[in-house]
Amino acid sequence: MTDKTALVTGASSGIGEATARKLHALGYTVYGAARRSGRLEQLAHDGIRPLAMDVADEQSTQAGIDRIIAETGRIDVLVNNAGYGSYGAIEDVPQDEARRQFDVNVFGALRLAQLALPHMRAQRSGRIINISSMGGRLHTPLGGWYHGTKFALEALSDCLRLEVAPFGIDVVVIEPGGIATEWGSIAADHLKTTSGSGPYADQADAVASSLGSEATARRSSPPSVIADAIARAVTARRPRTRYAVGFGAKPLIRLRGILPDRAFDTVIKRATGIRT
Numbered sequence: 001m002t003d004k005t006a007l008v009t010g011a012s013s014g015i016g017e018a019t020a021r022k023l024h025a026l027g028y029t030v031y032g033a034a035r036r037s038g039r040l041e042q043l044a045h046d047g048i049r050p051l052a053m054d055v056a057d058e059q060s061t062q063a064g065i066d067r068i069i070a071e072t073g074r075i076d077v078l079v080n081n082a083g084y085g086s087y088g089a090i091e092d093v094p095q096d097e098a099r100r101q102f103d104v105n106v107f108g109a110l111r112l113a114q115l116a117l118p119h120m121r122a123q124r125s126g127r128i129i130n131i132s133s134m135g136g137r138l139h140t141p142l143g144g145w146y147h148g149t150k151f152a153l154e155a156l157s158d159c160l161r162l163e164v165a166p167f168g169i170d171v172v173v174i175e176p177g178g179i180a181t182e183w184g185s186i187a188a189d190h191l192k193t194t195s196g197s198g199p200y201a202d203q204a205d206a207v208a209s210s211l212g213s214e215a216t217a218r219r220s221s222p223p224s225v226i227a228d229a230i231a232r233a234v235t236a237r238r239p240r241t242r243y244a245v246g247f248g249a250k251p252l253i254r255l256r257g258i259l260p261d262r263a264f265d266t267v268i269k270r271a272t273g274i275r276t
Contacts, residue, residue, distance in 0.1 A: 003031045005072040005232075007064070009112070010082035011048075014181030015131065018227035019079055022046050025233060028077065031068055031093040043126055043195030049112055055108030056100065065115040074123055077234050078116045078131075080109035081131045083149070085205070090144040097194075098145045103123035105149035118165065120139045124168040127234050130157045130246055134177050134249040142191055142200065142207050161241060172233040173192035173242045176247030180220040188212040206273035221246040 006023045008015035011032030020032040020043055032043045033053035040050035042120040051067065054060045086093065086101040114127050120126030131254055135143065136150030154173060161171035178184075188211040210216060229243040244250045256264055268276075 003074075004075055004076040005031070005068060006077035006079065007033060007051070007068060007075060008079040008081060008114070009033045009053065009108075010037050010093055010131075011043060014183065015176065015179060015223045015226045016079075016081040017043065017080065018223040019230050021046070021189065022224075022227040022231050023077065023079075023231070024048050026235065029072055031064075033064060033082070038186075055112065056081075056103040058111070060205050061112055064207060065112070065119075066073065069119060075116050075119050076125065077122070077127045078112060079129045079131070079230060080112060081240070083131065085143065085146045085183055087143050087187045087191035087211075088148060088202040089142055089204070092195045092198065092200060093145050101145045102149055102152070103175065105146075106152050106156070109153060110160075114161065116266055117169070120164075121167045126164075126169040127239070128157075128160070128164075128169065128171045129174060129230055129233055130171070131174050131176065132157070134150070134175050134244060134246075136173075136242075137174060137253045138268075140207070140272060141203055141274060142195060142226065143187075146187070153195060157240075170239055171241075172239050174226060174229055175242060175243070175244040175253070176226050177246035177250055177252070178220040179226060179246050180217060184211045184216065184220075203274050205273075210272045220246050221224045 008016050008020045011020045012034035024030045031049045032040055032048045032052040034040055035052055035054045044050045051064050053064045070102040083105040086097055093241045094134050105120035117260045130153055133150045134152050135147050137219045140148050150184040157171050188208040191204050191208045225245050233239040244253055
């Protein structure tokens with residue numbers, strides 16, 4: 001496996017860090033990418049190649065792929081993990097922030113896929129692993145722009161899977177549930193800043209409390225469960241198209257497929273503490 005190369009974005013912490021370590025342990029040459037390159041020092045110490053990259057910047061992504069090809073001559077696995085949750089009422093979120101949410105979570109991921117695909121096609125092999133969320137299959141209040149990015153990523157992944165299959169390339173979607181990372185606290189902070197006052201303040205207080213509660217933290221799964229699912233997707237002869245893993249992912253996605261819209265709305269409002 002030592003001749004195979006993987007790029008993992010958002011590798012400075014959480015799911016990305018755990019995935020970079022997992023693929024390195026499997027024998028891949030792993031590039032761990034992050035905007036905050038200083039946080040990659042420990043990964044570098046452990047044999048993972050650090051790569052400063054802002055997935056929303058064209059020059060940065062192009063330079064990253066160029067470096068990987070120059071140093072290894074190939075790219076076998078792309079794990080599009082970089083992303084964040086921009087929470088706030090749809091009415092309140094400024095348009096520049098809404099665009100940045102799509103730039104990072106959607107356009108950054110698909111641009112990296114565009115840059116990697118010519119090399120994967122030349123090899124007649126490759127795996128593109130897009131980290132979506134159970135939030136790409138269901139909805140919660142005050143998360144509209146975030147959910148929009150994940151729904152979009154799911155659809156684009158499905159289309160891309162069909163397009164690249166003739167070239168021996170697989171596209172896999174990972175749908176994490178509740179995971180013990182910085183994501184929840186960052187989303188809660190965005191929410192309080194954006195909608196913590198005004199007409200949506202009561203909802204914002206309830207949802208922010210849910211995102212950052214100790215009970216939520218206790219129930220959340222460790223990032224390693226996602227890294228393990230990615231490892232299965234990368235090494236399987238015929239990977240599944242989707243892996244729903246982590247706290248709540250499978251039951252909530254299943255429930256969304258069964259319940260009518262308004263019934264599911266009620267379930268979600270109760271779960272997030274919003275009074276009806």
